[in-house]
Amino acid sequence: MNNQPTKKRILTLEQMLNQADQFGDVYTALQQKIFYILIDGFKRLRPKLIEAEDDPNKILEWRLAALSQMGGLTDKIIKFVSKQTGESERAIYQIIQQNGIRVTKQMNRQLSRTLKKPIHDVNQNTMNIVSSYAAQTFREINNQVNQSLLSRNYNRNPALRTYQKIVNKTVLDVSVGKKTARKALNDSLGQMYNNGMGLTVTDRAGNQRSVESYVRTTMNTTVARTYNDARMSSMKDYDTVLAVMTSHPAARPACSEIQGQVVCVVSTFDDRYVDGYPSIYDYGYGEPSGCFGINCSHSLIPYIEGVTTNTQKQYDPEKAVANEKIRNKQHYMQRQIRNKKLQLALAQHAGDDEKVGQIKSSIRGYQGKVRKIVNDHGFLARERSYEQVSSATVQKVLDDSDAENS
Numbered sequence: 001m002n003n004q005p006t007k008k009r010i011l012t013l014e015q016m017l018n019q020a021d022q023f024g025d026v027y028t029a030l031q032q033k034i035f036y037i038l039i040d041g042f043k044r045l046r047p048k049l050i051e052a053e054d055d056p057n058k059i060l061e062w063r064l065a066a067l068s069q070m071g072g073l074t075d076k077i078i079k080f081v082s083k084q085t086g087e088s089e090r091a092i093y094q095i096i097q098q099n100g101i102r103v104t105k106q107m108n109r110q111l112s113r114t115l116k117k118p119i120h121d122v123n124q125n126t127m128n129i130v131s132s133y134a135a136q137t138f139r140e141i142n143n144q145v146n147q148s149l150l151s152r153n154y155n156r157n158p159a160l161r162t163y164q165k166i167v168n169k170t171v172l173d174v175s176v177g178k179k180t181a182r183k184a185l186n187d188s189l190g191q192m193y194n195n196g197m198g199l200t201v202t203d204r205a206g207n208q209r210s211v212e213s214y215v216r217t218t219m220n221t222t223v224a225r226t227y228n229d230a231r232m233s234s235m236k237d238y239d240t241v242l243a244v245m246t247s248h249p250a251a252r253p254a255c256s257e258i259q260g261q262v263v264c265v266v267s268t269f270d271d272r273y274v275d276g277y278p279s280i281y282d283y284g285y286g287e288p289s290g291c292f293g294i295n296c297s298h299s300l301i302p303y304i305e306g307v308t309t310n311t312q313k314q315y316d317p318e319k320a321v322a323n324e325k326i327r328n329k330q331h332y333m334q335r336q337i338r339n340k341k342l343q344l345a346l347a348q349h350a351g352d353d354e355k356v357g358q359i360k361s362s363i364r365g366y367q368g369k370v371r372k373i374v375n376d377h378g379f380l381a382r383e384r385s386y387e388q389v390s391s392a393t394v395q396k397v398l399d400d401s402d403a404e405n406s
Contacts, residue, residue, distance in 0.1 A: 011102050013227045013299045019095045020223045021385065023088070024216035027145070030084050031199055031211050032342060034077055034149070034159050039350045041073050041163070042066070042185060052174060052181035059174040059181055066167045070160060074152055077159055081149045085142065092138045095219070100130030100226045107234035107302075114304060115238055126233040130226055137222045144201040145211050158199045162192055186352045193343040193355070205288075213335075221294045228292055228300055232265045235302055241266045242274055243300035245291075247312045249379040250323035254284040254291045255298055259320070260312040262303050323379055330373050334386035337366045341388075 042049075045065050052059040104122045112119040151157045154164065166188045173184035200208045209217070235241060247260030258278050266272050267281040284290020292298060303310070340363045347355040370387075374380045 010106060011099060013224060013297065016095065016099055016103075016223045016227055017220060017297065019099070020219040021216070023091050023095060023219055024212060026084065026088065026091070027215040028212045028342065030081065032345060033080055034199065035346050036349055037073060037076050037080070038159065038163050038166075039189070039346065041069055042166070042189070043350075044069070049181045049185060056174050056177070056181070059171050062181070063167055063171045067164075070154070070163065073163065074157070074160060077157075078150050078152070081146060085146045085150070088141065088146070089138050092141070092219075093134045096137060096222060096226050097130045097134035099223075100133070100230045101127070103227055103230040104130075104234050107231045108237070111234060111238045111240065111302060114302070114307065115240070117238060120234075120237055123233070123237055126230060126237075129229055129233060133222055133226050133229075137218060140218055141215055144214065148201070158201075162199065166192060186350070186355065189350055189352065190347075190355050193346050193359075217294060221296075224296060224299075225292065231300055231302070235265060236272070239272070240302060240304060241270075241272045242277060242303040242305065244303045244308070244310050244312055245280075246299050246301065247315055248298070249315055249320060250327040251298075251315070251317075251320040252289065252291075252293070252296070252324055253317075253321050254287075254289060254293065255296065256315070256317035256320040256324075258283055258291065259298060260310075260314045262310055263300075265300065323377075326373070326377055327380060330370060330380055330383075331386055333366050333370050333373070334383065337363055337370070337387040340366065 045062060048058070048062040048065055052062050101122055104126050108120050108122070111117070148156055148158060154160045166185070169188040169191070170181070170184045173179045173187070174181050178184070179187065199211045201211060201214045203209050203214060203217075232243070235243065241264055242262055243265055245255075245259050245261060245263050251259050258280070262277055264274050264277040264279045266279065268279050273279065280291055285292055288294045302308070340359050344356065344359045344363070347359055367387075370382070374382055
Protein backbone atom coordinates (compact mmCIF):
# COMPACT_ATOMS: atom_id res chain seq x y z
CA MET A 1 0.00 0.00 0.00
CA ASN A 2 1.37 3.43 -0.95
CA ASN A 3 1.43 5.75 2.07
CA GLN A 4 3.06 8.60 0.18
CA PRO A 5 0.99 11.83 0.32
CA THR A 6 -0.83 12.66 -2.89
CA LYS A 7 0.86 15.50 -4.73
CA LYS A 8 -1.54 18.38 -5.26
CA ARG A 9 -2.06 19.30 -8.89
CA ILE A 10 -0.97 22.84 -9.76
CA LEU A 11 -3.82 25.08 -10.89
CA THR A 12 -2.74 27.14 -13.90
CA LEU A 13 -4.14 30.28 -15.49
CA GLU A 14 -5.00 28.27 -18.60
CA GLN A 15 -7.08 25.85 -16.53
CA MET A 16 -8.95 28.69 -14.85
CA LEU A 17 -9.62 30.31 -18.24
CA ASN A 18 -10.95 26.99 -19.54
CA GLN A 19 -13.37 26.89 -16.60
CA ALA A 20 -14.43 30.45 -17.41
CA ASP A 21 -15.02 29.42 -21.02
CA GLN A 22 -17.23 26.53 -19.91
CA PHE A 23 -19.19 29.02 -17.80
CA GLY A 24 -19.62 31.13 -20.94
CA ASP A 25 -20.98 28.06 -22.73
CA VAL A 26 -23.75 27.85 -20.13
CA TYR A 27 -24.87 31.38 -21.03
CA THR A 28 -24.65 30.49 -24.71
CA ALA A 29 -27.06 27.66 -23.96
CA LEU A 30 -29.27 30.03 -21.97
CA GLN A 31 -29.37 32.41 -24.92
CA GLN A 32 -30.17 29.57 -27.34
CA LYS A 33 -32.91 28.15 -25.12
CA ILE A 34 -34.63 31.53 -24.89
CA PHE A 35 -34.53 31.78 -28.68
CA TYR A 36 -36.05 28.29 -28.93
CA ILE A 37 -38.86 29.32 -26.58
CA LEU A 38 -39.67 32.31 -28.81
CA ILE A 39 -39.46 30.27 -32.01
CA ASP A 40 -41.69 27.55 -30.56
CA GLY A 41 -44.22 30.25 -29.72
CA PHE A 42 -44.35 31.25 -33.40
CA LYS A 43 -44.54 27.60 -34.48
CA ARG A 44 -47.71 27.11 -32.44
CA LEU A 45 -49.33 29.90 -34.46
CA ARG A 46 -48.39 28.46 -37.84
CA PRO A 47 -52.02 27.56 -38.79
CA LYS A 48 -53.08 31.19 -38.34
CA LEU A 49 -50.06 32.33 -40.32
CA ILE A 50 -51.03 30.03 -43.19
CA GLU A 51 -54.54 31.52 -43.15
CA ALA A 52 -52.97 34.94 -43.64
CA GLU A 53 -51.32 33.61 -46.80
CA ASP A 54 -54.75 33.46 -48.46
CA ASP A 55 -56.21 36.51 -46.73
CA PRO A 56 -53.62 39.16 -45.74
CA ASN A 57 -56.23 40.87 -43.57
CA LYS A 58 -56.01 37.92 -41.19
CA ILE A 59 -52.46 38.88 -40.30
CA LEU A 60 -53.96 41.10 -37.60
CA GLU A 61 -55.65 38.05 -36.07
CA TRP A 62 -52.26 36.35 -36.06
CA ARG A 63 -50.75 39.40 -34.36
CA LEU A 64 -53.40 39.35 -31.64
CA ALA A 65 -52.81 35.64 -31.01
CA ALA A 66 -49.04 36.17 -30.95
CA LEU A 67 -49.22 38.97 -28.40
CA SER A 68 -51.75 37.10 -26.25
CA GLN A 69 -49.27 34.29 -25.61
CA MET A 70 -46.52 36.59 -24.31
CA GLY A 71 -47.54 35.92 -20.71
CA GLY A 72 -46.99 32.19 -21.14
CA LEU A 73 -43.66 32.73 -22.89
CA THR A 74 -42.58 35.04 -20.07
CA ASP A 75 -43.35 32.35 -17.49
CA LYS A 76 -41.19 29.82 -19.35
CA ILE A 77 -38.27 32.23 -19.71
CA ILE A 78 -38.40 33.27 -16.05
CA LYS A 79 -38.55 29.65 -14.86
CA PHE A 80 -35.51 28.74 -16.96
CA VAL A 81 -33.44 31.81 -16.09
CA SER A 82 -34.24 31.51 -12.36
CA LYS A 83 -32.68 28.05 -12.25
CA GLN A 84 -29.59 29.20 -14.13
CA THR A 85 -29.14 32.23 -11.84
CA GLY A 86 -28.63 30.05 -8.77
CA GLU A 87 -26.25 27.75 -10.62
CA SER A 88 -24.27 30.65 -12.08
CA GLU A 89 -23.69 32.18 -8.64
CA ARG A 90 -22.24 28.92 -7.33
CA ALA A 91 -20.05 28.53 -10.40
CA ILE A 92 -18.71 32.10 -10.19
CA TYR A 93 -17.67 31.66 -6.55
CA GLN A 94 -16.06 28.31 -7.39
CA ILE A 95 -14.10 29.64 -10.37
CA ILE A 96 -13.04 32.95 -8.82
CA GLN A 97 -13.11 32.79 -5.02
CA GLN A 98 -12.22 29.16 -4.34
CA ASN A 99 -9.69 28.96 -7.15
CA GLY A 100 -8.17 32.26 -6.02
CA ILE A 101 -7.59 30.84 -2.55
CA ARG A 102 -6.14 27.66 -4.05
CA VAL A 103 -3.75 29.67 -6.23
CA THR A 104 -2.63 31.65 -3.18
CA LYS A 105 -1.95 28.49 -1.17
CA GLN A 106 0.12 26.93 -3.94
CA MET A 107 2.08 30.17 -4.39
CA ASN A 108 2.74 30.30 -0.64
CA ARG A 109 4.13 26.76 -0.77
CA GLN A 110 6.33 27.63 -3.74
CA LEU A 111 7.73 30.78 -2.13
CA SER A 112 8.25 28.99 1.18
CA ARG A 113 10.44 26.40 -0.54
CA THR A 114 12.31 28.92 -2.69
CA LEU A 115 13.00 31.43 0.09
CA LYS A 116 13.35 28.80 2.81
CA LYS A 117 10.80 30.59 4.98
CA PRO A 118 7.86 29.22 7.01
CA ILE A 119 4.73 28.66 4.96
CA HIS A 120 2.09 31.35 5.43
CA ASP A 121 -1.65 30.96 5.68
CA VAL A 122 -3.80 32.88 3.21
CA ASN A 123 -3.95 36.38 4.65
CA GLN A 124 -7.17 38.32 5.17
CA ASN A 125 -6.31 40.84 2.44
CA THR A 126 -6.14 38.08 -0.17
CA MET A 127 -9.37 36.56 1.12
CA ASN A 128 -11.03 39.96 0.74
CA ILE A 129 -9.64 40.44 -2.79
CA VAL A 130 -10.87 37.13 -4.22
CA SER A 131 -14.21 37.38 -2.39
CA SER A 132 -14.81 40.90 -3.71
CA TYR A 133 -13.92 39.84 -7.27
CA ALA A 134 -16.42 36.96 -7.09
CA ALA A 135 -19.14 39.16 -5.59
CA GLN A 136 -18.58 41.94 -8.12
CA THR A 137 -18.63 39.52 -11.06
CA PHE A 138 -21.87 37.88 -9.96
CA ARG A 139 -23.42 41.28 -9.28
CA GLU A 140 -22.54 42.54 -12.78
CA ILE A 141 -23.76 39.43 -14.58
CA ASN A 142 -26.84 39.17 -12.40
CA ASN A 143 -27.83 42.83 -12.83
CA GLN A 144 -26.98 43.12 -16.52
CA VAL A 145 -28.20 39.72 -17.71
CA ASN A 146 -30.21 37.68 -15.22
CA GLN A 147 -32.44 40.37 -13.75
CA SER A 148 -33.38 41.86 -17.12
CA LEU A 149 -34.43 38.41 -18.36
CA LEU A 150 -36.41 37.81 -15.16
CA SER A 151 -38.40 41.02 -15.62
CA ARG A 152 -42.09 40.84 -16.52
CA ASN A 153 -41.83 44.37 -17.87
CA TYR A 154 -41.98 43.92 -21.63
CA ASN A 155 -39.94 47.07 -22.21
CA ARG A 156 -37.13 45.93 -19.92
CA ASN A 157 -36.92 42.24 -20.82
CA PRO A 158 -34.80 41.96 -24.03
CA ALA A 159 -36.34 38.60 -24.97
CA LEU A 160 -39.87 40.00 -24.89
CA ARG A 161 -38.81 43.14 -26.76
CA THR A 162 -37.35 40.91 -29.46
CA TYR A 163 -40.57 38.90 -29.69
CA GLN A 164 -42.63 42.08 -30.11
CA LYS A 165 -40.28 43.39 -32.80
CA ILE A 166 -40.60 40.17 -34.79
CA VAL A 167 -44.40 40.31 -34.55
CA ASN A 168 -44.62 43.98 -35.57
CA LYS A 169 -42.11 43.66 -38.44
CA THR A 170 -43.94 40.62 -39.81
CA VAL A 171 -47.31 42.40 -39.72
CA LEU A 172 -45.85 45.51 -41.37
CA ASP A 173 -44.29 43.57 -44.26
CA VAL A 174 -47.54 41.70 -44.93
CA SER A 175 -49.76 44.78 -44.56
CA VAL A 176 -47.86 46.80 -47.17
CA GLY A 177 -47.92 43.85 -49.55
CA LYS A 178 -44.17 43.34 -49.62
CA LYS A 179 -44.14 39.66 -48.60
CA THR A 180 -46.27 36.64 -47.90
CA ALA A 181 -46.93 35.92 -44.23
CA ARG A 182 -44.49 33.00 -43.90
CA LYS A 183 -41.79 34.81 -45.86
CA ALA A 184 -42.25 37.90 -43.69
CA LEU A 185 -41.92 35.90 -40.45
CA ASN A 186 -38.88 33.95 -41.64
CA ASP A 187 -37.17 37.16 -42.77
CA SER A 188 -37.97 38.87 -39.45
CA LEU A 189 -36.51 35.92 -37.57
CA GLY A 190 -33.49 35.98 -39.88
CA GLN A 191 -32.78 39.62 -39.06
CA MET A 192 -32.96 38.79 -35.38
CA TYR A 193 -30.51 35.90 -35.81
CA ASN A 194 -28.02 38.33 -37.31
CA ASN A 195 -28.49 40.75 -34.41
CA GLY A 196 -28.21 38.13 -31.68
CA MET A 197 -32.01 38.07 -31.45
CA GLY A 198 -31.79 41.41 -29.67
CA LEU A 199 -30.50 39.82 -26.45
CA THR A 200 -27.91 42.50 -25.73
CA VAL A 201 -26.58 44.28 -22.66
CA THR A 202 -24.63 47.50 -22.25
CA ASP A 203 -21.06 47.13 -20.99
CA ARG A 204 -19.08 49.65 -18.93
CA ALA A 205 -17.91 51.43 -22.06
CA GLY A 206 -21.50 51.93 -23.20
CA ASN A 207 -21.25 49.36 -26.01
CA GLN A 208 -24.05 46.95 -26.85
CA ARG A 209 -22.85 43.35 -26.40
CA SER A 210 -24.55 40.01 -26.82
CA VAL A 211 -25.26 38.13 -23.59
CA GLU A 212 -22.67 35.49 -24.48
CA SER A 213 -19.96 38.02 -25.39
CA TYR A 214 -20.55 40.10 -22.26
CA VAL A 215 -20.41 37.10 -19.92
CA ARG A 216 -17.29 35.63 -21.55
CA THR A 217 -15.36 38.92 -21.44
CA THR A 218 -16.37 39.61 -17.85
CA MET A 219 -15.40 36.13 -16.67
CA ASN A 220 -12.13 35.83 -18.61
CA THR A 221 -10.91 39.24 -17.48
CA THR A 222 -11.80 38.67 -13.83
CA VAL A 223 -10.32 35.16 -13.77
CA ALA A 224 -6.97 36.40 -15.13
CA ARG A 225 -7.00 39.31 -12.69
CA THR A 226 -7.79 36.97 -9.79
CA TYR A 227 -4.98 34.59 -10.74
CA ASN A 228 -2.34 37.30 -10.98
CA ASP A 229 -3.54 39.32 -7.98
CA ALA A 230 -3.62 36.23 -5.77
CA ARG A 231 -0.04 35.39 -6.73
CA MET A 232 1.10 38.99 -6.26
CA SER A 233 -0.52 39.11 -2.83
CA SER A 234 1.50 36.03 -1.83
CA MET A 235 4.68 37.58 -3.17
CA LYS A 236 4.13 40.74 -1.15
CA ASP A 237 3.39 38.62 1.91
CA TYR A 238 6.86 37.10 1.49
CA ASP A 239 8.46 40.52 0.85
CA THR A 240 9.34 39.72 -2.75
CA VAL A 241 7.98 42.11 -5.38
CA LEU A 242 9.78 41.09 -8.57
CA ALA A 243 8.28 38.81 -11.20
CA VAL A 244 8.94 37.67 -14.74
CA MET A 245 6.11 38.61 -17.08
CA THR A 246 5.36 35.89 -19.60
CA SER A 247 5.74 36.77 -23.28
CA HIS A 248 3.69 36.17 -26.43
CA PRO A 249 4.42 36.91 -30.11
CA ALA A 250 1.29 39.10 -30.17
CA ALA A 251 0.62 41.64 -27.43
CA ARG A 252 -1.28 44.88 -26.79
CA PRO A 253 0.81 48.09 -26.61
CA ALA A 254 0.78 48.25 -22.80
CA CYS A 255 2.09 44.69 -22.52
CA SER A 256 4.48 44.69 -25.47
CA GLU A 257 7.04 46.99 -23.81
CA ILE A 258 7.51 44.91 -20.66
CA GLN A 259 6.54 41.34 -21.57
CA GLY A 260 9.35 38.85 -21.12
CA GLN A 261 11.05 41.17 -18.63
CA VAL A 262 11.47 41.19 -14.87
CA VAL A 263 8.92 43.68 -13.53
CA CYS A 264 8.02 45.12 -10.15
CA VAL A 265 4.50 44.44 -8.89
CA VAL A 266 4.32 47.55 -6.69
CA SER A 267 4.29 51.19 -7.77
CA THR A 268 7.42 53.34 -7.83
CA PHE A 269 6.01 55.21 -4.82
CA ASP A 270 5.96 52.05 -2.70
CA ASP A 271 8.78 51.61 -0.18
CA ARG A 272 9.25 48.05 -1.48
CA TYR A 273 9.88 49.19 -5.07
CA VAL A 274 13.17 47.84 -6.47
CA ASP A 275 15.14 50.35 -8.55
CA GLY A 276 15.95 49.41 -12.11
CA TYR A 277 12.83 47.38 -12.83
CA PRO A 278 9.70 48.65 -14.64
CA SER A 279 6.59 48.83 -12.48
CA ILE A 280 3.43 47.30 -13.92
CA TYR A 281 1.59 50.36 -12.61
CA ASP A 282 3.46 52.52 -15.12
CA TYR A 283 1.99 50.40 -17.92
CA GLY A 284 -1.68 50.79 -17.11
CA TYR A 285 -2.10 48.00 -14.59
CA GLY A 286 -5.71 48.09 -13.39
CA GLU A 287 -6.98 49.79 -16.56
CA PRO A 288 -9.05 47.91 -19.18
CA SER A 289 -6.49 48.55 -21.96
CA GLY A 290 -3.44 48.39 -19.68
CA CYS A 291 -1.17 45.46 -18.96
CA PHE A 292 -3.18 42.55 -17.56
CA GLY A 293 -6.36 44.34 -18.70
CA ILE A 294 -9.42 43.01 -20.51
CA ASN A 295 -8.82 39.61 -22.15
CA CYS A 296 -5.09 39.67 -21.32
CA SER A 297 -3.59 36.21 -20.81
CA HIS A 298 -0.14 37.24 -19.55
CA SER A 299 0.86 35.93 -16.15
CA LEU A 300 3.58 36.64 -13.59
CA ILE A 301 6.27 34.24 -12.35
CA PRO A 302 8.01 35.14 -9.05
CA TYR A 303 11.59 36.29 -9.59
CA ILE A 304 14.26 36.04 -6.90
CA GLU A 305 17.48 37.90 -7.70
CA GLY A 306 20.39 35.50 -7.89
CA VAL A 307 18.10 32.47 -7.83
CA THR A 308 15.57 32.70 -10.67
CA THR A 309 16.48 32.68 -14.36
CA ASN A 310 14.37 34.54 -16.91
CA THR A 311 13.77 32.06 -19.74
CA GLN A 312 11.02 33.99 -21.53
CA LYS A 313 11.44 34.53 -25.27
CA GLN A 314 12.00 38.16 -26.24
CA TYR A 315 9.85 39.85 -28.91
CA ASP A 316 10.20 43.21 -30.61
CA PRO A 317 7.46 45.45 -29.12
CA GLU A 318 6.39 47.01 -32.43
CA LYS A 319 6.20 43.61 -34.10
CA ALA A 320 4.20 42.20 -31.18
CA VAL A 321 1.65 45.04 -31.47
CA ALA A 322 1.37 44.50 -35.25
CA ASN A 323 0.88 40.78 -34.64
CA GLU A 324 -1.83 41.55 -32.10
CA LYS A 325 -3.84 43.39 -34.76
CA ILE A 326 -3.56 40.39 -37.07
CA ARG A 327 -4.53 38.00 -34.27
CA ASN A 328 -7.56 40.17 -33.47
CA LYS A 329 -8.70 39.80 -37.09
CA GLN A 330 -8.38 36.04 -36.77
CA HIS A 331 -10.37 35.99 -33.52
CA TYR A 332 -13.06 38.21 -35.06
CA MET A 333 -13.53 35.77 -37.94
CA GLN A 334 -13.57 32.81 -35.55
CA ARG A 335 -16.20 34.50 -33.38
CA GLN A 336 -18.25 34.98 -36.54
CA ILE A 337 -18.01 31.24 -37.19
CA ARG A 338 -19.20 30.55 -33.65
CA ASN A 339 -22.09 33.01 -34.03
CA LYS A 340 -23.06 31.57 -37.40
CA LYS A 341 -23.16 28.06 -35.93
CA LEU A 342 -25.54 29.29 -33.25
CA GLN A 343 -27.65 31.04 -35.90
CA LEU A 344 -27.68 27.80 -37.90
CA ALA A 345 -29.16 25.91 -34.95
CA LEU A 346 -31.90 28.54 -34.66
CA ALA A 347 -32.74 28.43 -38.36
CA GLN A 348 -32.89 24.63 -38.22
CA HIS A 349 -35.16 24.80 -35.18
CA ALA A 350 -37.45 27.21 -37.04
CA GLY A 351 -37.48 24.98 -40.13
CA ASP A 352 -36.22 27.78 -42.40
CA ASP A 353 -34.40 25.77 -45.08
CA GLU A 354 -33.48 28.84 -47.12
CA LYS A 355 -31.80 30.48 -44.14
CA VAL A 356 -30.03 27.22 -43.26
CA GLY A 357 -28.40 27.15 -46.68
CA GLN A 358 -27.33 30.79 -46.47
CA ILE A 359 -25.76 30.35 -43.03
CA LYS A 360 -23.90 27.17 -44.01
CA SER A 361 -22.42 29.02 -46.97
CA SER A 362 -21.37 31.91 -44.73
CA ILE A 363 -19.68 29.50 -42.29
CA ARG A 364 -17.66 27.94 -45.10
CA GLY A 365 -16.61 31.40 -46.26
CA TYR A 366 -15.31 32.43 -42.83
CA GLN A 367 -13.57 29.07 -42.35
CA GLY A 368 -11.68 29.63 -45.60
CA LYS A 369 -10.61 33.11 -44.45
CA VAL A 370 -9.37 31.73 -41.13
CA ARG A 371 -7.33 29.02 -42.85
CA LYS A 372 -5.73 31.65 -45.08
CA ILE A 373 -4.78 34.07 -42.30
CA VAL A 374 -3.30 31.22 -40.22
CA ASN A 375 -1.32 29.92 -43.20
CA ASP A 376 -0.06 33.43 -44.02
CA HIS A 377 1.22 34.16 -40.50
CA GLY A 378 3.41 31.59 -38.78
CA PHE A 379 2.80 32.90 -35.25
CA LEU A 380 -0.93 32.13 -35.48
CA ALA A 381 -2.62 28.86 -34.58
CA ARG A 382 -6.17 27.78 -35.49
CA GLU A 383 -7.40 27.93 -31.84
CA ARG A 384 -10.65 26.16 -32.64
CA SER A 385 -12.08 26.98 -29.21
CA TYR A 386 -12.91 30.44 -30.59
CA GLU A 387 -15.06 28.81 -33.28
CA GLN A 388 -16.82 26.24 -31.17
CA VAL A 389 -19.19 26.00 -28.26
CA SER A 390 -19.01 23.00 -25.95
CA SER A 391 -21.89 21.00 -27.40
CA ALA A 392 -22.00 18.82 -24.28
CA THR A 393 -22.47 21.83 -21.99
CA VAL A 394 -25.08 23.43 -24.22
CA GLN A 395 -26.99 20.19 -24.70
CA LYS A 396 -27.03 19.49 -20.95
CA VAL A 397 -28.61 22.88 -20.23
CA LEU A 398 -31.18 22.38 -22.99
CA ASP A 399 -31.97 18.81 -21.89
CA ASP A 400 -32.34 19.83 -18.23
CA SER A 401 -34.74 22.58 -19.26
CA ASP A 402 -36.77 20.28 -21.51
CA ALA A 403 -37.03 17.69 -18.72
CA GLU A 404 -38.36 20.30 -16.29
CA ASN A 405 -40.89 21.63 -18.78
CA SER A 406 -42.12 18.24 -19.96
